[in-house]
Amino acid sequence: MPRYKYEGRDTSGKKSGVITSSSKRDALEKLKKEGIRVTLLNEVPETLLTKEIIIGNPVKLQDYVIFLRQFSTLLQAGVSVVDATKILAEQTSSKVLRRVLLEVEEDLRAGNPLSSAASKHKKIFSPMFINMMRAGEAGGNMDEILDRLAIHYEKQNKTKQKIQSALAYPIVVGIVAIGVIIFLLTAVVPTFVSMFEGFNAELPAITKFVLASSEFMQSFWYVVILLFVGIYVGFLVLKSNKKTKYYLDYAALKVPIFGKMIQKAVLARMTRTLSSLFSSSVPILQALSIVESVVENEVIVRVLRESRDSLERGRSITAPMKKHWAFPPLVTQMIAIGEETGVLDAMLAKVADFYEEEVENSTDKLKSLIEPLMILFLASIVGTIVTSILVPMFEIFNQIQ
Known part of the structure; x- marks a missing residue:
């Protein structure tokens, strides 16, 4: 929160100091309530110690x-x-x-x-909010545009939550699986090492592999942590670069199962945003520029950029879209019909409704499919480690008999 240095007077004489407040006007009101007549009020520049650190989106x-x-x-x-x-x-x-x-x-x-x-x-x-407000101020219908914006963000939030819920389960199970593996390799497997060392027979290949993994994990656990941190940092670095981000987004759209769902979500967001902007009388070229910053997928962004260039040359907006695999015929045909009939915003809204419903259905099906697969995955990993320990123990037991 901003800090303000003030000078003034009260009944006892001169006063000066620093006050924390949400705004300059709020600071003046606070000082007035304290009986201080302010003569000077300046905002104190932020430092690393006083600056408010915000992680993620500033506002939910x-x-x-x-x-x-x-x-x-x-x-x-x-x-x-x-x-x-x-x-x-x-x-x-x-x-x-x-x-x-x-x-x-x-x-x-x-x-x-x-x-x-x-x-x-x-x-x-966002640029979308600013431009739609500018259009509302010019048209005198700010209340309608604000309501339209609210509907837009509500639908966007619903789609986002659906995707997050579909991805949350495999991520959580994956983290649990890694935790279980680390626990078994560092706490359980080492207790059987001395027993196997006294066992003169040849150990099965699976047991040798698990024992070697356990030894590596105990000696070089920090390497595993650095590896995961390095992968995460490397991903962020690649994503921050537009050229490499294009290939990451391309791979995301092509990945089995999840790719189609991501494609539908991106198209739903693109068409919903364009529809909201067009219905608020934002110029089409300006609307396309705004959508480029909203979509967050470089593959789609490049096509939108080509569509904007196509419009500037007097051609159709759908010309570059028809040539690209990421845009299904439904999208291009509906947009083309909207261009011809003058109801582009309505057509885009229908496309957005369709793909938002598709995302919802896809996530529901995906969750029902992923749950048993992830349970099977976790069981197979734990089963492999347990089997590697039990097989030699059975052989020892048979030798004793």
């Missing part, structure tokens, strides 16, 4: 949707944009959103439009 999507819904309702009720912003800042549960809304309120009171005030906080307000 759920809080953002609630904000949009309430904003739309307040405007429909006749509340001014300035007062609505103040009300929402006071009641939101997100500290980051509260601070930003208070700063936006200050800009609004200074005479700036909402789109201009929001553009100063691009980590909170």
Whole structure:
């Protein structure tokens, strides 16, 4: 939260110090309540020690949707944009959103439009929000556009949660499997080593492999940790580079089982965003540029860029899409019909509805398929380690008899 250095006077004389507040106006109000007449108030520059560290999205999507819904309702009720912003800042549960809304309120009171005030906080307000607000200000239908934005983000959130729920199970089981393997190799298998050393017969190949793995894990456990950390860091580095990200996204769309689901989710997000922008009267070229930053898949982004170039040359938006395998005929045909009939936003909305439903069905089927497969995977790993120990023990037992 911002810190402000102030100078002023109260009944006892001169006063100075530092106050923490969400905005400059809020700081003035706090000092006024304390009986201090402020003569100087400046924001203290942030340092590494005072800077607020935010990991992930600054504002949760759920809080953002609630904000949009309430904003739309307040405007429909006749509340001014300035007062609505103040009300929402006071009641939101997100500290980051509260601070930003208070700063936006200050800009609004200074005479700036909402789109201009929001553009100063691009980590909170996306280019889509800013451009749709600009269109709403010009058309005088900001309440409708806010409601449309809320529906857009609600559907996006629902699709995202469906995919996360489908991927969560294999990830959790995978982590449990790694934990079980490490525990067996470091705590259970070593207790049988001395027994096997006294066993003169040749050990089975599977037992030798498990004993060697156990010895390696005990001696070089840090190598395994560094390997996983290195893979994760390497993935982030590759993803941050546009060229390598293209190949990662290409592989994600081609991976068996999951690839089709990811493709449908990306297409649903693309068509839903385009539909929302077109229905809000955002220019088509500008809308395509915004979607490029929203889709987050470099394969689709490149095609959208080609579509934008095609439009600039006076050709159809679907020309590059028809040549690419990532765009099924349903998408290109519906967009082409929308272009010809002048109802592109409605056609895109229908495509988005279709693919959102497809993602929901795919994730439900995937979860029912993955659960038994992951249980079988975990059982086979544990069974292999246990078998490698039991087979030599049976041979020892037979020799004793």
